[in-house]
Amino acid sequence: NCDALTGLANRSYFMARLREATQDDNSAGGTVFIARLANLATVNQSLGREVTDELLRRFGNVIGEVAEHLPEALAAR
Numbered sequence: 001n002c003d004a005l006t007g008l009a010n011r012s013y014f015m016a017r018l019r020e021a022t023q024d025d026n027s028a029g030g031t032v033f034i035a036r037l038a039n040l041a042t043v044n045q046s047l048g049r050e051v052t053d054e055l056l057r058r059f060g061n062v063i064g065e066v067a068e069h070l071p072e073a074l075a076a077r
Contacts, residue, residue: 006060
């Protein structure tokens with residue numbers, strides 16, 4: 001259930017949780033926030049995989065820290 005690079009929930013786990021939340025009759029609703037790192041392939045080609053992986057880890061850390069302050073939040077990649 002965990003993305004090996006960022007430590008965040010992986011896509012499969014996120015999609016399962018989203019399905020559960022949208023199908024639950026007792027759901028209070030919620031918000032989905034999606035962030036996309038544009039041109040990631042170009043960054044990878046020009047700066048290399050190690051630098052790109054570090055960018056993804058740092059971005060994941062920030063998203064994860066924000067989610068920690070929200071009771072029902074799930075940070076995922």
